[in-house]
Amino acid sequence: MTRPRLLVLALAPLLALAAVLVVAAPAVADETDCAGAYRASGGYRLVDVPERFVPPPLRGTGWDCATQIADRGFVDGSSNAYILYWVGLDADAALDVLARFEAAGWTTGDESTIARNSAGRSENQPMGVEELRQWDPLPGAVNVRFGDESTGHDIIHYLYGDGVLAEPDPGIPGRPVLMIDVITSGGYDATGAGDPSVLSGLRTLAEIMPSSTQAAVLGGTAVFLTLLVAFPGYLLDSVIDRRWSRLKAWWRSRRPAALPRLDRGPGPSWLVWPGFAAASLIACFVEPSFGLNALSLRLYVTVFASLALVNVVGWAVAAAVMRRLDPASRPRMVFRWGSLGLVALAVLIGRLLAFEPGAVFGIVAGLTFAVALTAARDALVVLLGAGAALALALLAWAGYSLLLPLADAAGDVALRALVETLSAVVVEGVSTLPLALLPLLALDGAVIFRWRRWVWAIAYLVGVAAFVLVMLTVPEAWGEVTGDYLHWLLVFAGFAALAVAAWGADAALERRRARRAGAASGQVS
Structure with a gap:
């Protein structure tokens, strides 16, 4: 695949965002x-x-x-x-x-x-x-x-x-x-089957269209948050990488040498479906009324359908491109069981901050390959998967904006389910990015960060901008930063502070370890 075509693929989320913003949306309250x-x-x-x-x-x-x-x-x-x-x-x-x-x-x-x-x-x-x-x-x-x-x-x-x-x-x-x-x-x-859940709280295009001042604040926020995450994330990743390597070495030293190492493989592809079912159950707790009622049953079906759609479409695009680049790669989708913790974390943060329509970590599956990939192609897979999910989310946002007034007026269960499926696709595709693209060892962002840091910066900038635009109320000026906007700025700042603190503590432990090692070697000599 030529560089211009790769550039088009990389810019696809931006093009989708621009297309969504010019879609004619219905009139709303003024x-x-x-x-x-x-x-x-x-x-x-x-x-x-x-x-x-x-x-x-x-x-x-x-x-x-x-x-x-x-x-x-x-x-x-x-x-x-x-x-x-x-x-x-x-x-x-x-x-x-x-x-x-x-x-x-x-x-x-x-x-x-x-x-x-x-x-x-x-x-x-x-x-x-x-x-x-x-x-x-x-x-x-x-x-x-x-x-x-x-x-x-x-x-x-x-x-x-x-x-x-x-x-x-x-x-x-x-x-x-x-x-x-x-x-x-x-x-x-x-809590009836046709009643709106928290997912119907997603704002429409007409409600969210930024003014020139808000666009400037949006751009400034995206740059600020990207810079706020980049270096602290790198520091935290270095700590996790070093500590994880030592933990694995310690564990191998504790295992009997005679036991052969078993390669279990990634597991069968059909396990993605029970994985989606488990992730959907956790994600449904973003709705305060979730429990034994008709609304919760409809919400569960809605979230399951949206999770399947976001993951299958996103990784199908990436798999199709990889088959063209390398027919021997044989990509297949697997569920990332560790992502269930991220789903729970996103829901917990959303509930603690009283954030509506909530945050749902949506990219819970990934691709495995029959052959080892180069760093460039590994990063390309991540970019294509996340980019396709984002583009799908933005197009779903346009559909949601057009259909929400009809669902509110009609009170129809099927129409409400369709509207909230579109809303869930938007929430999952957009609220996933700031977390999934963090440059940490176990997350997709680390793959891009290790390959090309400037590419990671662009990807994270796009992801954060989409998240802020869709999920938050963009203020008209920095002096008006309050509510959900301020809460999420504090979440990012808290991550940066935690990352720097972890790096500082690790550095102090390493210095102490070096001093002890030096003292021990001096005594031996």
């Missing part, structure tokens, strides 16, 4: 529409409402913003109040939202409803959505208050104004506004 809202300033603040505190009829309705009294929060088992805004919604679409409550049994149409239209019709009596739809023209003002008829809990105050007959919020004059006050008695059970 908080700028709420600018000036009376209930979005003063003693109120804009908030993101956790999914479990959103009444099921309102999920997927795409409000523009949510506000809450500034010193309040969201607490399970307690009353939680907030306000949702839809700005620019016409009367028909506003009635669609009310109809969702009727369909879910929250209201029967017996509640007193105040409504007016531009023809002068005005009524204050029990009316359902179908009666309101028969008005000509449709009501330009609707005011109704109700709770969940099936439980007797929670309060919904539905207030719609077309900006002419009524203005629900005087801070948004002259525009149609649907404003819903929500008071819940706690979180809702959201």
